[in-house]
Amino acid sequence: MIKRTAIALLAMFALAGHGNAQSTKVPFALDWKFEGPSAAYFAAIDNGHFNAEGLDVEISPGKGSLDAIPKVATGAFPVGFADINSLIKFLDQNPGAPVKAVMMIYDKPPFAVVGRKSQGVSAPKDLEGKTLGAPPPDGAWAQFPAFATANEIDPGKVTVEPVGFPTREPMLAEGKVDAITGFSFSSFLNLVRLGVPEEDISVILMADHGLSLYGNAVIVNTDFAAANPELVKGFLRAVANGWRDAIADPKGSVEMIAKRNPALDVDLETRRLQLAINANVVTDYTESNGIGDIDADRFAKALTQLSQTYAFKNAPDATLYFTDEYLPDASDRTVK
Template sequence: MLHRTFTVALAALALGAPAYAQTVSMPFTLDWRFEGPAAPYFAAIDNGHFAAEGIEVEITAGQGSLDAIPKVATGAYPVGFADMASLIKFLDQNPGAPVTAVMMMYDKPAFAIVGRISRGVEGPEDLEGKILGAPPPDGAWAQFPAFASANGINVDNITIEPVGFPTREPMLAENRVDAITGFSFTSFLNLTRLGVPADDLSVILMADHGLELYGNAIIVNTDFAEANPQAVTGFLRAVARGLKDVVADPEAGIAMLVERNPAADTELELERLQMALDQNIITDWVRENGLGNIDSDRFARSIEQIRETYEFQNEPEASLYFTDAYLPDDGSLSFE
């Protein structure tokens, strides 16, 4: 696990930043390691976008959404990156916790089933009668019942093989299971690195097959946001600009990432970034509506899908989980 952190502290006024009395410190916790999809945040540092907003940003690696959310809720970090379904459950279990999502980054979550075509798995309908490898704590596995329901799959006709995260892809590569649950870009790339031909892999993105859930979002401590609304909006604008930089020049974005994580495989992380951009971030909906916001009807349906596998302690209330109040309205979120 990578624990190095990196800080930008540039002269904001010299770059034409808003005239803040002083630079606002906004430490930012990721949900995972410094991998390809994190490149936009480093581009926002290196290309001066945070500094132009009068913000000092320190980025720290994380250990999953269930690590990032409490860090923000307790105020240890004012901003973070976490899965929306995990945030909804956290707020249900911790009513009144000062944390909410303010910018959707993964319009489509990366939850997926990755199967071997040579073992007869090409689409959802092929899973019955097969062996599915699933780590019990896996986020994609947590969504599998809703995915199965949406596709009319009888889970009783699938042999579920509990596997560990380190053995998940090797077991599929060795044909000990027919398919696995996981993040699309992670499992696919791990399998190709294990020698499985790419044309023998089917990536069944749950979001393309009835799963209405949203993916990862930028979350904020609401106490911090209420006290620093301009800084939060500036942070989101800088992230959008960093993302645009990486879309325009993915190789440069990965070079910035590798500076922070020298052990990273440049080619692998470039592939991982491109898959995340194409499948999860710059979707057709984002091109039409812009980055960061959500569709309220879809969000309501997604909450009902969560209810299929999770018993709410309190009646869910969409306004607790996401607000668009801090999104910039200057066109910086457009990806036409």
């Protein structure tokens, strides 16, 4: 059903630019609302990178790390931004669905457990005997079983409280839970904004505690990509340029979001973006290889790690989840 829907909607995007020789309309589904880490995509619009590729990109906010996957798989959006680990599980449960990752953005995923030291949470094992607030659709929560295994946490000793995204940080700030799952940069700064002292916040990054997993990537509807390979390559080249702009001028890039949302706290979101750049985007690997690609050996380890806590219905196959065939040359994907 997913594939048929995608094929039926394919022509809508492939032909969207006809009648306008200057640009092709490309809707882009984000994982989350417009915050600092999304600045690179607005920089790609406002600094003319998408336009240089003949693209008229409209960005739509999302509701979580999994949100864009079905949107792209059904063809409602040709491209999106989503957690690759959730994509792997989606494809295992929906074999043949026309969706695949084509550009890794968070080389080091921001999945984290964020706690309060005053409530006894500073390290992974501290979660035993504590209450963990976790939104069911949260990408970080999806990785918690693997994190627990890697750190010998007994899940039976952790009380899990399902919470909504809007109530997650407030519940921790109010002491109603002892820790939460979330993206490191977002949960940390949300707590700061709520008045929690920075020295009381413990950010336990899963990537620093045993996980080899990757994070969020640009994903495409594969039917759309097969019909429009040069368009997809141009889209990714513009995204790389947008990230380079955001890295060079974080505040200026965040101000581009503020043009769409005057109520945005520019200083706060600039800090959020800088945290994402420092911890998730600019890594030893991306400095050497450019943004977007993955290391095959590490990805194989990640799949093995996922299989320890997720029962695959089908044998994991890295080629089903990620392809580098649309990536621009490494020289066009530098992060410096």
